Amino acid sequence: MYRIARELGFCYGHRLIDYAGKCAQLHGHNARVVLHVEAPDLDAQGMVVDFFEVRDRLGRWLDETWDHRMILHENDPALAALQALGEPVVVLDCNPTAENLARLVYDRARAADLPVVAVDFWETPGCCATYRPD
Numbered sequence: 001m002y003r004i005a006r007e008l009g010f011c012y013g014h015r016l017i018d019y020a021g022k023c024a025q026l027h028g029h030n031a032r033v034v035l036h037v038e039a040p041d042l043d044a045q046g047m048v049v050d051f052f053e054v055r056d057r058l059g060r061w062l063d064e065t066w067d068h069r070m071i072l073h074e075n076d077p078a079l080a081a082l083q084a085l086g087e088p089v090v091v092l093d094c095n096p097t098a099e100n101l102a103r104l105v106y107d108r109a110r111a112a113d114l115p116v117v118a119v120d121f122w123e124t125p126g127c128c129a130t131y132r133p134d
């Protein structure tokens with residue numbers, strides 16, 4: 001089995017609802033996402049998946065969908081005000097924790113036909129959540 005890891009970065013804002021700590025306040029992160037992609041055999045170029053292909057299939061989606069946006073729970077009280085101001089908001093049916101965002105990136109990578117097996121979502125340089133389906 002071969003495995004590659006591709007790191008992508010983006011900036012986002014969020015907060016957690018039904019939470020009593022500092023993360024209940026609107027704030028932002030410079031996230032690092034590491035996709036772990038596996039294949040039992042290499043392609044004709046000797047690769048699992050071209051690193052550029054991972055960037056094109058998932059990095060573009062991150063840039064266009066999540067980068068420099070607020071990512072909020074659908075029940076967040078700030079949501080209506082931000083939408084009324086025309087701010088681009090990503091609305092989730094779950095709290096935008098690193099764990100949930102890791103799972104959503106995984107799902108998106110799978111939908112883009114990347115044989116991803118795990119996603120590390122670094123919310124800060126010291127805090128990482130990993131999602132893998134098994």
Ligand SMILES: [Zn+2]
Binds near residue numbers: 014015023027029123
């Ligand atoms: Zn945060």
